[in-house]
Amino acid sequence: MSDGEVDVAIVGAGFAGLGLAIRLRRRGHRDFVVLERADEVGGTWRDNRYPGVACDVPSHLYSFSFRPAPDWSRVYAPGAEIQDYLRAAATDEGVLPHVRHGQEMRSARWRDGRWDVVTDAGTWRARVLVVAAGRLTEPRMPDVSGFDGPVVHTARWDPALSLDGKRVGLVGTGASAAQVAPHLAERAGELVVFQRSPAWVVPRGDRPYTGAERARFTEDPAAAARHRQDIFEDAERGIAARRRVRPAIDELRARARAHLSAQVADPDLRRRLEPDYEIGCKRIVLSDDLYPALARDDVTLEDSALASVSGRTATAASGRQHELDALVLATGFHTTRQPYAERVHGRYASLAEHWADGMTAYASTTVHGFPNMFVLDGPNASLGHNSAVYMIETQIDYVLGALSHLASAPGPLEVSAAAERAYAADVDAAARDTVWLQGGCRSWYVDEASGRLTLLWPGSARSFRERNARFDPAPYLGSAGSATA
Template sequence: MDVDVAVVGAGFAGLGAAIRLARRGRESFVVLERGEDVGGTWRDNTYPGVACDVPAQLYSFSFAPSARWTRLFAPGAEVQEYLRACAREVAAHVRLRTEVLRARWDGADARWHLVTSTGPVRARVLVLAAGRLTEPRLPDVPGLADFDGPVFHTARWDHGADPAGRRVAVVGTGASAVQVVPRLAERAAALTVFQRSAPWVVPRGDRAYSPAERAAFAADPGRAAAERAEVFAQMEQGIEARRAVPAAVAALRERALAHLAAQVPDPALRAALTPDYEVGCKRVLLSDEFYPALQRPGVALVPAALQRLEGRTALAADGSRHEVDVLVLATGFSSTRQPYARRVVGRTGTLEQAWSAGMVSHASTVVHGFPNAFVLDGPNASLGHNSAVHVIESQVGYLLGALDHLARTGGVLEVSAGAQAGYTADIDRMARDSVWLRGGCSSWYVDARSGRLTLLWPDTAEEFRRRNGTFDPAPFG
């Protein structure tokens, strides 16, 4: 198959690029998806309680609004249905169950040659939209492989492992854990939660949309757009706390501590749930149910990491022992080291080699040594305070501008090493005094090899679009 553009991945980023490509109708393209369905993260995560942490009106494409959201924060199944609906517009271009095994730049014909599980693909432009939360990170716990019972990651939920009447343990207290713990606490005979470090949690404030509100969204698309703009403006204010502005940090900290105090009256449990790092250093979680769930009969918080397993006995770092029938790993993903990078071979080596000291780029979208390639949801292309969809739409705008430039001029686009180094230095300068680097925590936002902030854009969402939403040919040699 020969196409102008090959898009790898059919999650938010890949589908967003595909829809914009289809609507402009200038390039031939294909979307290659290894799964049996579209949706990416929202296809893979089906654990009880899964939901979005960004209001639904903002966690959707501005160019594909929906009037079908039932809640302010959409349940995971609704997000997946939304993406399926989006995919119908480009269904003719999507190849499911097609895994990209290798993508190699061929300078002789200025094309990307892809080896896939369903046959070769040749493309002038490669768009990597494989996501950053795709490969579960499993803990290195002695005895895990020999655990005598169901054990699975939240992103690979075993729906056949009914927790009813069983002793269940959850490893981790991050974003997935605070959603799944309340649901497990309702069904399990006993629930043990292993907490390596306490999360900062603020009120979620979720609510259902009334039938009248949903009818109004359907009748007047401008109403949904107005709510989207209002939510966006509110969330933009959150960057001040991440920039470590003292007043903003104090206000966010007090909000979280007040929530903890209001929901956890027991001083010992409250102390165990009080983080020992600055608020915002790790992802700030939204929940009105997590703290109450930990106080239900039969639920125990272990304020220590899981250290090892001996049969069905889980031993924590504090020396405590716990009998377990089902083990749920809420341990996150390989985020700073993207598994697909080893499969992409550019002009002088693999993307994994180019990122051996941590992910780098120019405009958070292009990488030196990889001509005519664009990475969506890659280096410094997420937000710690606002919607990632805004960033994706900005990157797609950059991609389309680059395609227009290629159509006018022909040739090949490869960003210069100097431009990439300058952009990386700018990122480091903006991040230097942020709470992500100065907050006293270890997080998946920061690459352990370099100590650099490689996942997040350390400024406002508006600034990301201003700087990276329009293609500029100047940095390209």
């Protein structure tokens, strides 16, 4: 492998990019690079270092099936532990020599049968492009330029920032906010939480694994595998509620309401914390300590959005004003409109133009007009109830199958427009009656322009694998496949 010319260029060194790189190495493939903008691998778990950051999927399921970790410290691993897992995986599997740090993809263009990938350090010519940039990479930043004090987004945490004894405003009440809020409440002199809309919250049930449990998982890999499978099956049962099946959705809603009643004694606060949309429409928060934090005397729930800031005064949509020393933004990410899409140019248009009516991809992985390109963790490739890593592994299997096909058939490999349209229509039909489209909320799962569910797979994790794990050349154009446009 020499700089400039490469068989496979992978963009991103998070779970998806590293997972594919590891599988390539294990197959004896060496002619690839992983282009990473940061100075370390890890993706989401490198970027998110705010106090309390942890996974919402149990640890044993939130790891590669082909590289299990038997000695997780807790049921829900802290973010730093997941980052350590990914760093160790990249090191032990021999992937690090393939990683090019400080090489953010500035543009990628299909030209003369290859991809020209321009980075901060030069241009790569690649036969195959794999976009593994993730969907939670670019923070959504409200305009708080008028605030005269420190401002930090949870995904860009500054560990040197001192908030002890300060008047702190926390913007947001989603998953990141639920994790950071209890820690801010402990440190700040006062905490004001700006809530555009409340989240449904269910018990987390986190705890450390005992020494005996960790020893058993280490000494008996079969026991660890059974534990992982039990977690998977339990999570899979959650799809019924998302598809509004009764009594599953009623039981989930009742569980959340019971949690709220048990943890919040003040009836007025309980009223302001109960959502007016159906459970599951937005991401469900898992937390045992958010409600106790919000019930503290030194915490104020501002149950309206942050409207404007001037100096040290933050004005809410309600008109109420709060004097603050610092702002913490837990405002999420650009999800349905991925910033990388503007940088990728295929045979006809940019990926952003192709996705003008919402993201689509055949098998949630390949896009018409973008030959020899694969998108991991992209359109309809995530879940609202189970592990993203399971979905990523399914897509990796698909990409490896496509690469094997390309090795034996002349390329390029491009899915037909008809196949992509049919797949999107199937997804839309399956999503139509789910809680994500019928639950009465606005969420980051749904494309704002088209109203389509473009981020999540609207079925079970197992159904995604059954449909998309095996590569089939039939829907592809030209000599590499057999479809027509």
